Amino acid sequence: MLAFHSDAHSLALPPGHRFPQSKYRLLREHFEREPGLLRMQPAPAAAEDELLLAHTPDYVAAVLSGTLSAAQQREIGFPWSPSMAERSRRSVGASIAAARAALAEGVAANMAGGTHHAYADKGSGYCVFNDVAVAARLMQVAWARQHRHxxxxxxxxxxVHQGNGTAAIFRDDDSVFTFSMHGEKNFPFRKEPGDLDVGLPDGCGDAEYLAALDEALATVWRRCQPGLAFYLAGADPHEGDRLGRLKLTHAGLAERDRRVLTALRERGIPVALSMAGGYGHDLSTTVAAQVSTLKLAADSWAAIARGTG
Structure with missing residues (x-):
């Protein structure tokens, strides 16, 4: 399975910053020690015209030129630097590449991404550009040129956090169905209505979570027949996450991924994964959850390749 990484471009964060950027390097290094499951490639940088498919010209220019205001940088949560802008472009580029690969092969992954708090005109919550929104728009443009629909x-x-930026970007777009299942009382505290939102109580465990997922997916399949899916497989619903407030075990997260990937494979829907959030008290728990997600995605890719999906 193709998987695209962008961790070579680091953030210039001050000491004690809460964002665990090392998790992306640790994830890549795990699969370098365990070759054969993933065909890992460095992510290309998204072009400016590609970013403009989902973001306003003024905002894109401010990020790329380094003219974000102090307030904009505070809302994002990162200080601006050339490496911050380059990392953000490559995180989007990874989702673009994964989406193209998914349409060709059935399953592919961005080993970072899932920056769903970024709006068209601003970043927020450690999200600069909305990788899924840009990739979705670009795939639609390319598809329309080739297939005329x-x-x-x-x-x-x-x-574990609602995809508020994604919901806002696609609010009036019937061609994109946004489904978010998240902690109801967690960030963002003002939710943006998507096509299907499922809010969960603090302390929600495996059984309650999986039951809610099954019900929600049944609703999705009644309302949506997509040609491409993006799956934000956040590790932050895990019980060991310092920001998540839910209580899923590793087994519960794996079953979540298995149910989503199986449902997509059975319906013949290509899927591009993003790793999204994960802020474990012990970062190894986050990396372990993301390793599991990628292994299950690789299994799904292999089943498609064998013709047994």
Whole structure:
């Protein structure tokens, strides 16, 4: 399975910053020690005209030129630097590449991404550009040129935080169905209505979570027949996450991924994964959850390749 990484471009963060950027390097290094499952490639940088498919010209220019205001940088949570801008472009580029690969092969992954708090005109919550929104728009443009009709897109967002930026970008777009299942009382505290939102109580465990997921997916399949899916497989619903407030075990997260990937494979829907959030008290728990997600995605890719999907 193709998987695209962008961790070579680091953030210039001050000491004690809460964003765990090392998790992306640790994830890549795990699969370098365990070759054969992933065909890992460095992510290309998204072009400016590609970013403009989902973001306003003024905002894109401010990020790329380094003219974000102090207030804009505070809302994003990162100080601006050339490496911050380059990392953000490559995180989007990874989702673009994964989406293209998914349409060709069935399953592919961005080993970072899932920056769903970024709006068209601003960043927020450690999200600069909205990688899924840009990739979805670009795939639709390319699909329309080749097939003369619009590609329907599904966003399955199972990060513990609601995908507010994604919901806002696609609010009036019937061609993109946004589904988010998240902690109801967690950030963002003002939710943006998507096509399907499922808010969960603090302390929600495996059984309650999986039951809610099954019910929600049944609703999705009644309302949506997409040609491409983006799956934000956040590790932050895990019980060991310092920001998540839910209580999923590793087994519960794996079953979540298995159910989503199986449902997509059975329906013949290509899927591009993003790793989204994960802020473990012990970062190794976050990396372990993301390793599991990528292994299950690789299994799904292999089943498609064998013709047994």
């Amino acid at each position: 619009l590609l329907g897109v599904l966003v399955i967002d199972l990060d």
